[in-house]
Amino acid sequence: MATKRKKQKAEEEQNTPSESTAVAEAPSPPPEEGELPPTGEEEADIKSALKQSMDVQVRDVGVLRKELTISIPVSLVSEERDKQYSDLIRDAIVPGFRRGRAPRRLVEKRFAQDVGDQVLTKLVTNGFLAATEMKELKVLGDPMIWSRAKGAEADSLADVQTALSRMRLPDDGPLTFRCEVELYPSFTLPELKKIKVKRPNVKITDEDVQKQVDRMRGIRGSWEPVSGGGVQTDDLLIVDATVKVGGQVVKSEENAQLFARPQRIEGVSLEKLGDVLKGAKAGDRRTIEGTIPEDDERTELRGKVATFEFVIHEIKRFVLPALDQALLEAWGYESETELRDAVRAQMEAELSRTIRQGMRNQVARYLVESTKLELPEGISRRNIDRAIVRRMVEARRRGVPQEEIVKHADELRTSAANEAIESLKLYFIMDRLAEQLGVEVSEEEINAQIAAIARQYHRRFDRVRDELAQGDGLSALYMEIRDEKCLERLLEDAEIEETKGPAESLSSVYEST
Numbered sequence: 464m465a466t467k468r469k470k471q472k473a474e475e476e477q478n479t480p481s482e483s484t485a486v487a488e489a490p491s492p493p494p495e496e497g498e499l500p501p502t503g504e505e506e507a508d509i510k511s512a513l514k515q516s517m518d519v520q521v522r523d524v525g526v527l528r529k530e531l532t533i534s535i536p537v538s539l540v541s542e543e544r545d546k547q548y549s550d551l552i553r554d555a556i557v558p559g560f561r562r563g564r565a566p567r568r569l570v571e572k573r574f575a576q577d578v579g580d581q582v583l584t585k586l587v588t589n590g591f592l593a594a595t596e597m598k599e600l601k602v603l604g605d606p607m608i609w610s611r612a613k614g615a616e617a618d619s620l621a622d623v624q625t626a627l628s629r630m631r632l633p634d635d636g637p638l639t640f641r642c643e644v645e646l647y648p649s650f651t652l653p654e655l656k657k658i659k660v661k662r663p664n665v666k667i668t669d670e671d672v673q674k675q676v677d678r679m680r681g682i683r684g685s686w687e688p689v690s691g692g693g694v695q696t697d698d699l700l701i702v703d704a705t706v707k708v709g710g711q712v713v714k715s716e717e718n719a720q721l722f723a724r725p726q727r728i729e730g731v732s733l734e735k736l737g738d739v740l741k742g743a744k745a746g747d748r749r750t751i752e753g754t755i756p757e758d759d760e761r762t763e764l765r766g767k768v769a770t771f772e773f774v775i776h777e778i779k780r781f782v783l784p785a786l787d788q789a790l791l792e793a794w795g796y797e798s799e800t801e802l803r804d805a806v807r808a809q810m811e812a813e814l815s816r817t818i819r820q821g822m823r824n825q826v827a828r829y830l831v832e833s834t835k836l837e838l839p840e841g842i843s844r845r846n847i848d849r850a851i852v853r854r855m856v857e858a859r860r861r862g863v864p865q866e867e868i869v870k871h872a873d874e875l876r877t878s879a880a881n882e883a884i885e886s887l888k889l890y891f892i893m894d895r896l897a898e899q900l901g902v903e904v905s906e907e908e909i910n911a912q913i914a915a916i917a918r919q920y921h922r923r924f925d926r927v928r929d930e931l932a933q934g935d936g937l938s939a940l941y942m943e944i945r946d947e948k949c950l951e952r953l954l955e956d957a958e959i960e961e962t963k964g965p966a967e968s969l970s971s972v973y974e975s976t
Contacts, residue, residue, distance in 0.1 A: 681864030
């Protein structure tokens with residue numbers, strides 16, 4: 464934009480009003496490509512106009528999945544385009560013309576593409592929202608829009624921002640686009656009063672203390688090259704990766720990072736990957752097959768078998784730092800005994816909070832087990848990923864080392880798919896419960912939890928917030944806090960029974976989730 468303004472300034476100095484050199488100045492730059500327009504009265508008016516004039520066709524493309532074909536008439540496209548130019552011309556400055564008197568042809572010549580992108584964004588985003596309201600669809604997340612990448616022979620599904628960058632507003636004729644949406648499942652919440660909950664008689668064991676000490680060490684762990692021997696579970700490999708379908712290469716990457724455990728690569732769950740890679744050495748080649756999911760954006764590949772080939776270049780292993788005197792002193796302890804005593808005292812001080820967490824987990828499990836909520840086996844990986852992010856944020860709040868968090872996320876994506884589905888079910892249930900109870904979360908509550916995470920990992924607040932802001936981290940944290948508040952509300956009316964049996968370990972309380 465700075466370059467454009469420099470150009471305009473130079474032309475104003477020349478004071479040449481000819482069509483070939485005059486450049487109009489917009490009162491404000493258009494939004495970035497893919498940026499959603501602001502909401503307000505104007506958007507409400509647009510949606511109202513769209514509902515009255517556009518055509519929407521809906522068809523099933525799977526369980527809880529619909530395809531929408533939305534056609535916006537040329538009259539509305541032209542109206543929005545004219546409105547944008549009218550607003551632009553009103554405040555535009557063109558050398559040789561008074562403000563608001565510049566010919567439209569000059570403004571169009573300079574800003575045709577920008578105005579087209581702005582109108583396209585406004586009509587597509589508001590058209591989608593209007594269509595879901597017209598058809599009374601309760602959609603889950605953002606749509607995936609059919610669009611064609613540059614140089615591609617066919618359309619493919621892409622997120623809103625990517626699709627908008629590929630699309631162009633038609634010069635004439637209606638604006639028509641297709642998108643796919645996932646729908647909230649239909650279900651009824653179970654009885655929320657008098658939920659039976661046990662308050663466990665918990666004690667801190669030596670095993671619990673050891674796990675916490677190892678977690679502290681894990682935060683300072685590092686990946687070290689393996690000079691001899693073969694691949695072991697959870698090793699990090701540097702590989703050349705190739706994906707083939709029907710003998711044709713669909714993707715390849717050099718020096719890619721790959722963990723030797725169940726993984727999901729290109730949307731394909733490879734549950735036996737750890738077994739296939741185990742024992743391999745640098746220079747070895749390993750292959751494994753998997754089925755491409757039915758929600759893959761490359762429709763021509765859906766349901767086909769893909770062959771993954773990995774050529775191993777380097778093997779690295781995560782090593783915990785030695786619990787030596789240097790590390791103890793860095794943590795402020797004189798001996799290992801002093802460290803373990805301090806860890807035990809800290810864990811016992813937090814015992815009440817931990818027991819409460821276990822009780823909330825019992826309520827959550829009751830909700831999942833008592834709610835009739837069927838999800839299709841092929842539920843979108845996007846939604847499973849949302850559930851996984853939730854679990855990762857929860858683990859960060861407990862101070863679990865990053866490598867342990869990543870490992871658990873891989874398990875959820877592949878071999879523990881059922882657990883991921885359970886998390887997704889709970890996501891839907893808690894969303895409905897929060898709405899019913901009117902539970903909200905303030906910015907102050909979110910920032911307090913970010914500060915707590917930062918202290919756990921000895922990080923700066925702003926760095927942790929920035930990391931969470933990438934992807935769905937902040938929204939996941941919001942939902943974690945919201946869900947705790949919901950579960951606490953249910954605990955207020957629960958029937959709580961004190962356990963009288965043998966004392967449980969702290970680990971068993973967490974594992975009861």
